[in-house]
Amino acid sequence: MAIKKDSALNRQQQQQPVMDFERIKRHFSWSDPSHIVSTDSVMTATTIDDATQTGSWGTLNTAAQQQQNIQQAAVSVRHAFKTYGKKKSANPVLTNLNMTVPKGTIYGLLGASGCGKTTLLSCIVGRRRIDSGEIFVLGGKPGTRGSGVPGKRVGYMPQEIALYGEFSIRETMMYFGWIFGMETKEIMERLQFLLNFLDLPSAKRLVKNLSGGQQRRVSFAVALMHDPELLILDEPTVGVDPLLRQSIWNHLVHITKAGQKTVIITTHYIEEARQAHTIGLMRSGHLLAEESPSKLLSIYKCISLEEVFLKLSRLESQKGEVSHVNFSNNISLHAMAFGSKMDKPSSSQDGGVVGLNFHQSKEMLVQNTNGSIFTLNQEPYTSPPLRRSGPNDVESCQDCCSNICKITTKGKMRALLTKNMLRMWRNVGVMLFIFALPVMQVILFCLAIGRDPQGLNLAIVNEEMNNSKTCYWEDGCHFNNLGCRYLNHLNSSVVKTYYTDLEDAKAAVRRGKAWGALYISENFTDAFTARAALGRDSDEETIEQSEVKVWLDMSNQQIGVMLNRDIQLAYRDFAMGMLGQCGNNPKLGDVPIQFRDPIYGTMNPSFTDFVAPGVILTIVFFLAVALTSSALIIERTEGLLDRSWVAGVSPGEILFSHVITQFVVMCGQTALVLVFMLVVFGVTNNGDLFWVIVLTLLQGMCGMCFGFLISSICELERNAIQLALGSFYPTLLLSGVIWPIEGMPVVLRYISLCLPLTMATSSLRSILTRGWSILQWDVYIGYLSTLAWILGFLVLTLLVLRSKRG
Numbered sequence: 170m171a172i173k174k175d176s177a178l179n180r181q182q183q184q185q186p187v188m189d190f191e192r193i194k195r196h197f198s199w200s201d202p203s204h205i206v207s208t209d210s211v212m213t214a215t216t217i218d219d220a221t222q223t224g225s226w227g228t229l230n231t232a233a234q235q236q237q238n239i240q241q242a243a244v245s246v247r248h249a250f251k252t253y254g255k256k257k258s259a260n261p262v263l264t265n266l267n268m269t270v271p272k273g274t275i276y277g278l279l280g281a282s283g284c285g286k287t288t289l290l291s292c293i294v295g296r297r298r299i300d301s302g303e304i305f306v307l308g309g310k311p312g313t314r315g316s317g318v319p320g321k322r323v324g325y326m327p328q329e330i331a332l333y334g335e336f337s338i339r340e341t342m343m344y345f346g347w348i349f350g351m352e353t354k355e356i357m358e359r360l361q362f363l364l365n366f367l368d369l370p371s372a373k374r375l376v377k378n379l380s381g382g383q384q385r386r387v388s389f390a391v392a393l394m395h396d397p398e399l400l401i402l403d404e405p406t407v408g409v410d411p412l413l414r415q416s417i418w419n420h421l422v423h424i425t426k427a428g429q430k431t432v433i434i435t436t437h438y439i440e441e442a443r444q445a446h447t448i449g450l451m452r453s454g455h456l457l458a459e460e461s462p463s464k465l466l467s468i469y470k471c472i473s474l475e476e477v478f479l480k481l482s483r484l485e486s487q488k489g490e491v492s493h494v495n496f497s498n499n500i501s502l503h504a505m506a507f508g509s510k511m512d513k514p515s516s517s518q519d520g521g522v523v524g525l526n527f528h529q530s531k532e533m534l535v536q537n538t539n540g541s542i543f544t545l546n547q548e549p550y551t552s553p554p555l556r557r558s559g560p561n562d563v564e565s566c567q568d569c570c571s572n573i574c575k576i577t578t579k580g581k582m583r584a585l586l587t588k589n590m591l592r593m594w595r596n597v598g599v600m601l602f603i604f605a606l607p608v609m610q611v612i613l614f615c616l617a618i619g620r621d622p623q624g625l626n627l628a629i630v631n632e633e634m635n636n637s638k639t640c641y642w643e644d645g646c647h648f649n650n651l652g653c654r655y656l657n658h659l660n661s662s663v664v665k666t667y668y669t670d671l672e673d674a675k676a677a678v679r680r681g682k683a684w685g686a687l688y689i690s691e692n693f694t695d696a697f698t699a700r701a702a703l704g705r706d707s708d709e710e711t712i713e714q715s716e717v718k719v720w721l722d723m724s725n726q727q728i729g730v731m732l733n734r735d736i737q738l739a740y741r742d743f744a745m746g747m748l749g750q751c752g753n754n755p756k757l758g759d760v761p762i763q764f765r766d767p768i769y770g771t772m773n774p775s776f777t778d779f780v781a782p783g784v785i786l787t788i789v790f791f792l793a794v795a796l797t798s799s800a801l802i803i804e805r806t807e808g809l810l811d812r813s814w815v816a817g818v819s820p821g822e823i824l825f826s827h828v829i830t831q832f833v834v835m836c837g838q839t840a841l842v843l844v845f846m847l848v849v850f851g852v853t854n855n856g857d858l859f860w861v862i863v864l865t866l867l868q869g870m871c872g873m874c875f876g877f878l879i880s881s882i883c884e885l886e887r888n889a890i891q892l893a894l895g896s897f898y899p900t901l902l903l904s905g906v907i908w909p910i911e912g913m914p915v916v917l918r919y920i921s922l923c924l925p926l927t928m929a930t931s932s933l934r935s936i937l938t939r940g941w942s943i944l945q946w947d948v949y950i951g952y953l954s955t956l957a958w959i960l961g962f963l964v965l966t967l968l969v970l971r972s973k974r975g
């Protein structure tokens with residue numbers, strides 16, 4: 170891309186020399202007289218400022234040369250603007266920032282807390298995009314194909330620890346080493362060196378069990394791991410003891426000596442930055458100065474860099490007061506009236522520095538003059554040789570090709586999959602969640618849902634018993650104690666409690682002691698006999714006294730309906746028994762409607778069989794949602810995703826690795842759920858088990874993709890939990906899992922059909938209870954809708970991720 174731009178620029182220049190000169194001059198900040206003039210001899214690379222000094226702007230070739238220089242510097246930032254938030258709450262963080270980091274140097278980026286250092290670094294490594302302006306890193310634009318940034322050309326140590334707590338130091342190194350494409354042997358050699366150099370404990374120690382300072386050193390070791398061309402270190406020396414801090418700086422000086430490595434470092438220990446070749450003093454989103462430390466100290470006649478920063482900040486404030494708005498380029502030392510009386514450091518005048526929050530290091534940092542590097546034990550070390558990863562060597566070219574040709578690499582996939590598995594394996598809570606929870610849910614569902622209620626109290630008043638405690642009756646064709654004979658047919662699930670007074674029985678129902686009151690009059694047997702004999706000639710009183718009267722508590726629909734059914738069935742059985750024993754056809758006692766064997770299901774259908782398909786899918790779907798969304802969000806909030814991203818792992822690779830990991834987990838979950846449902850609890854399955862498994866796995870994948878979407882939308886884990894829980898109940902209630910969707914209002918029915926679980930549930934129910942094959946419309950539509958949802962969720966996730974990258 171950059172090459173194309175160059176040639177386009179050259180073409181234009183040849184056609185319109187004069188106009189282009191003006192345009193380019195306007196375009197590049199170094200033509201602005203207020204820009205810093207870099208004169209430090211340490212900067213060996215040709216800088217854009219040299220052109221200004223030589224006054225060579227008159228030729229078009231020079232302009233092209235400048236463009237080339239930008240791209241040749243390790244990092245070049247031009248007119249960078251970056252704002253967080255939307256219009257009303259917009260927070261401008263980078264305001265016309267220009268920065269040049271020559272190759273082979275250490276660049277110390279200093280500034281008060283919140284001035285935008287981390288934001289600038291994250292834009293340089295390609296993690297964030299600037300709103301306008303240009304950034305070139307190692308000759309390319311970060312985030313573009315083939316630039317190698319993000320990727321292994323850069324070593325990034327973020328401000329937060331951003332390591333996997335469950336990993337040991339060795340596993341951490343393996344993870345990043347594999348991502349960087351290193352061989353295991355090579356990683357082990359490098360690990361040994363870094364353990365010694367950074368005075369780290371045993372490589373077997375888990376990161377979460379290390380002290381804060383040790384964790385920071387491991388984080389630093391990760392950045393050094395692959396010996397990158399460009400090291401970007403965001404406060405690497407925080408929480409590190411002075412000796413080790415010195416050792417780290419010595420190392421940085423050492424690696425930049427040959428001119429091939431470049432380091433950008435931010436630190437709050439401002440004095441340690443004296444060892445940098447260039448210092449960029451940043452304030453309110455732009456650089457106040459960009460100079461060598463010695464130059465800054467001599468120009469300002471200060472003894473410390475902190476003093477210089479205070480002075481520059483004060484001058485900037487005063488300048489701002491005069492002009493009110495200052496969106497000019499970086500302020501040069503000359504533009505800041507260097508040498509005037511105003512510059513004299515005065516502690517009382519430093520109040521103008523807003524938000525300054527430097528912690529000056531107390532110890533004096535001494536420049537290592539002979540250039541030797543020492544470990545903490547003051548033993549000289551030699552870094553093991555590493556394969557070069559520069560853009561100019563053969564291997565790098567192969568990498569560029571492989572980056573373009575391949576979607577991922579074996580090393581990255583190995584690292585990501587090992588990481589996902591290890592994180593689950595090491596976390597007992599997660600393992601329980603993955604495997605114990607679905608089993609527990611199935612067991613609880615099968616034990617608690619769908620069985621007929623037992624031990625239901627019925628308050629009975631049988632006036633034929635004459636206050637007797639026992640209800641006596643005899644089999645055969647005779648007409649004695651028919652009330653007791655009828656009551657004998659009542660289901661065994663009913664507990665009969667006898668009362669002598671009807672009002673007492675009703676009171677028992679009102680008090681919740683019984684689910685219904687049943688009354689049999691004292692003339693029941695005679696009236697029933699007369700009714701049977703007289704038939705249509707029976708009088709009203711006879712009919713009335715031959716009836717069994719019932720008052721039910723219908724507040725509980727399931728129990729009320731069940732008692733109603735049992736009381737009626739008891740009468741049918743009683744009548745059929747009487748007729749049979751008196752030599753008549755028992756069928757005369759039944760309702761004249763015959764239910765033959767059902768086409769699907771049984772005469773005694775189970776509610777469990779109805780709900781089970783939906784429950785199977787719901788369990789697998791929502792476990793996948795919870796697992797995926799939380800895993801990704803935790804990684805992101807801990808800065809782990811960012812770090813992997815900067816190491817060159819794309820969102821697609823992260824998603825893909827989670828898809829594979831989740832798929833393995835889902836296979837285990839599906840096996841457990843189906844074994845417990847179908848084998849242990851005997852839920853009906855009349856269909857093909859293969860298609861049952863396929864649909865369950867597909868629903869798990871669908872849940873996983875929904876988890877991806879949630880994690881891409883939500884910043885915090887608690888938001889993700891709220892969203893997942895918030896979607897759980899509507900989905901469960903509207904998907905026909907626990908009640909047929911035919912019972913819903915028409916509009917809701919259509920909404921229900923648009924949910925991911927509805928058609929799949931209906932499809933699985935048809936397979937399990939009806940034994941339908943995949944060829945039936947009602948079955949395959951469930952598979953198709955699930956696939957459509959998977960696709961939809963994935964597309965939405967990628968869109969959200971893309972929109973958020975800014």
Ligand SMILES: Nc1ncnc2c1ncn2[C@@H]1O[C@H](COP(=O)(O)OP(=O)(O)OP(=O)(O)O)[C@@H](O)[C@H]1O
Pocket residue numbers: 253254260262280281282283284285286287288289328
């Ligand atoms: N993701 C974000 N969304 C909104 N504002 C942000 C975000 N990240 C940083 N900021 C804001 O941008 C400003 C610059 O933050 P940044 O982290 O870049 O500062 P910094 O110089 O690195 O500070 P420190 O030295 O304390 O780390 C701050 O005001 C911060 O609140």
